[in-house]
Amino acid sequence: MELKSEVLETIEAKGVDRREFIKLATVVTSVLGFAPSMIPKVAEAMAVKQRPTVIWLHFAECTGCSEAFIRTTYPWIDQIVLDVLNVAYHETIMAPSGHNAEKSLNDAMKKYKGKYILVCEGGVPTKNNGVYGKVAGHTMLSTAKKATASALATICVGQCACFGGVQAASPNPTEAKSVSAATGTKTVNIAGCPPNPVNMVATVVHFLLLGKLPALDENGRPLFAYGATIHDKCPRRAHYENEEFVKKFGDAGAFKGYCLFEMGCKGPNTFNNCSTVKFNDGTNWPIGAGAPCIGCSEPNFWDTQSPFYEPI
Ligand code: SF4
Incomplete structure (x- = not known):
């Protein structure tokens, strides 16, 4: 496959292995449903397009989505962070802490106002004006409203941000909600518990290549990944x-x-591309390992898909 010299020079300068880079570009092209002839374009978008700035916020969650994102070998995190995205703020992987972290967030939101992609991980407690979820003296609800209002687009990663998650399960004592429901913002929902990092990268590449976010289903999920059960x-x-x-x-x-x-497999009820993309460098996935699907990319799956080990 022919890659532009500009692409080759860029990945070489960054010390990225050419074969691995092409492998990732091939997977992303396939996940997006593009023809193989688009692989060079996808590679170009990942290597030389202007990287979108990302502010990544954590609300009520377990950080499992970031863990999945960071620990995945494919696509590897340094390539995502350094080559595809300009991550201006991410509490799990950034160096500053305490007041410096607060300053980093405020600086990033000011500097990139109206231009950043907000990535949210976690549901938002809303009862009593959000008092049950606070970071640095601010409710998650107020931070979510402020950050979504100045974002170019908001991408929710994982069941909690997309649909409220386990804290929103009955009886939901903190009245936790999805980011969309808590803030009134339209969001792109990369659903799953955890979601597949490849779907996140593909969403960003779609934005880089076509200048717009991908088509979504009625639950805000990109159709390229969640269009089939x-x-x-x-x-x-x-x-x-x-x-x-x-x-x-x-x-x-x-x-x-x-x-x-x-x-108890919930595969017939569950829209996701796990069976074709798989996890951990395409090694395996729950059903491949003999575990029934629990429907984790469906809205409110803790309530709507349980009991998990009984047939639908
Ligand atoms: S294992 Fe689940 S998803 Fe696969 S065929 Fe059976 S019911 Fe369907």
Whole structure:
């Protein structure tokens, strides 16, 4: 494949392995549903386009989405942070702490006002004016409202930011909500618990290449990643059609890779591309490892998809 000399020089200067870079560009192109002929364009967008500035905020959550993002080997974090995005503020990976961290946030919001992409991780407690979730004396609710109001676009990463998450599960004592519901802002929702980092990178690349965010479904999820159910593309689907089911964990059907529907699999209800993209450098995914899908990219899945180990 021919890459522009400008692209090659850029990745070489950054010490990025050419083969690995092309591998990532190929995966992102495929996730976006583009033809293979677009791989050089995607590579160009990742290497030489002006990087969008990102402010990444944490609200009520477990930081599992950032952990998934940071610990993934593919795409590797330094490439995402240094080559695709200009991350101006991210509490988990930045150097400043305490008052300096506060200053960094305020400086970044001022400097990039109206131009930054806000990435949110976590739900927002709203009861009693948001008093149940505070950082540095500010409620998460007030910070979310302020940060979304000055952002170019808001991308929610993970179930909590997209739909409220576990803290919004019944009885939801803090009245936690999604960022969209708490602030009245339209958001792009990279759903999942955790979501696949490739879908996040693909969303940014879409923005870089086409100058706009991708088409979304009714729940704000990019259609390129959430346009089909897991059941639609599941490698165990033939067993489902043949009514060959695992009846008990560890039984003969489990060893034969039979369908997990009777073990509670929510794949038929769940829109996501896990079965084709997989996790950890494409190594595996829950159903591949013999665990039924729990529907973690669906709205309010803690309430709507449970009990997790009983058939739909
Ligand atoms: S394992 Fe789940 S997603 Fe796969 S075919 Fe069975 S029910 Fe569908």
